[in-house]
Amino acid sequence: MKAQFIAFEGGDASGKTTQARRVADNLNAVFTREPGGTTIGESLRAILLDPNEKVALRAEALLMAASRAQLVADVISPALSEGRHVVTDRFIASSLTYQGYASGLAVDDVLSLSLFATESLRPDLTLLIDIPVEESIKRRGLNPDRFEQEDISFHQKVRNGYLDLAAVENKKWAVIDGTGNPQEVASLVDKAINKRLDLP
Numbered sequence: 001m002k003a004q005f006i007a008f009e010g011g012d013a014s015g016k017t018t019q020a021r022r023v024a025d026n027l028n029a030v031f032t033r034e035p036g037g038t039t040i041g042e043s044l045r046a047i048l049l050d051p052n053e054k055v056a057l058r059a060e061a062l063l064m065a066a067s068r069a070q071l072v073a074d075v076i077s078p079a080l081s082e083g084r085h086v087v088t089d090r091f092i093a094s095s096l097t098y099q100g101y102a103s104g105l106a107v108d109d110v111l112s113l114s115l116f117a118t119e120s121l122r123p124d125l126t127l128l129i130d131i132p133v134e135e136s137i138k139r140r141g142l143n144p145d146r147f148e149q150e151d152i153s154f155h156q157k158v159r160n161g162y163l164d165l166a167a168v169e170n171k172k173w174a175v176i177d178g179t180g181n182p183q184e185v186a187s188l189v190d191k192a193i194n195k196r197l198d199l200p
């Protein structure tokens with residue numbers, strides 16, 4: 001069986017990290033997150049999420065892509081080549097929604113940049129954990145990072161962007177209702193994975 005590459009996407013506080021880690025454990029997959037996941041990537045993450053930094057939008061898109069390139073080269077491609085499944089918490093679609101749909105860069109440009117970074121590697125399946133923006137704001141913790149400090153209309157654009165991408169690429173995406181408790185969301189996630197991927 002071919003090693004599968006699964007991405008979890010969603011707005012802030014959607015609960016996708018909990019689900020991504022659980023699925024990675026169940027599949028004995030390599031778990032990664034973005035931005036980050038490598039030494040270089042974690043340094044870039046610190047710059048990118050710092051509420052005190054004013055990162056220019058194009059620099060932000062390039063740094064996200066740089067973190068992604070390092071993660072693919074160091075972690076994701078080697079694991080897939082060895083036949084291991086990979087589960088990532090965020091991937092290309094996060095750049096399309098946050099830097100594209102919400103911040104205003106051309107989505108096609110952001111996609112080209114990401115495909116350059118990944119040597120055209122894309123997930124076999126993307127699971128969108130979808131919750132209304134009001135719910136994500138309710139769930140938010142103290143000390144919001146730079147993206148969490150954006151206003152409600154930004155987060156609405158992120159959500160709409162994700163739903164748009166999922167509708168266009170509906171064979172490679174599954175939209176999961178993230179409003180239930182973690183067990184309920186887990187069962188929807190597992191159903192979607194079993195239906196879409198040929199896993200034991």
Ligand code: TYD
Nearest residue numbers: 011012013034035064090094095098099147
């Ligand atoms: P993180 O703490 O990982 O948030 P979450 O738990 O919601 O995943 O922070 C990552 C932030 O970076 C998140 O707000 C989305 C943003 N981001 C982008 O803007 N573009 C990207 O390409 C990626 C990977 C993340």
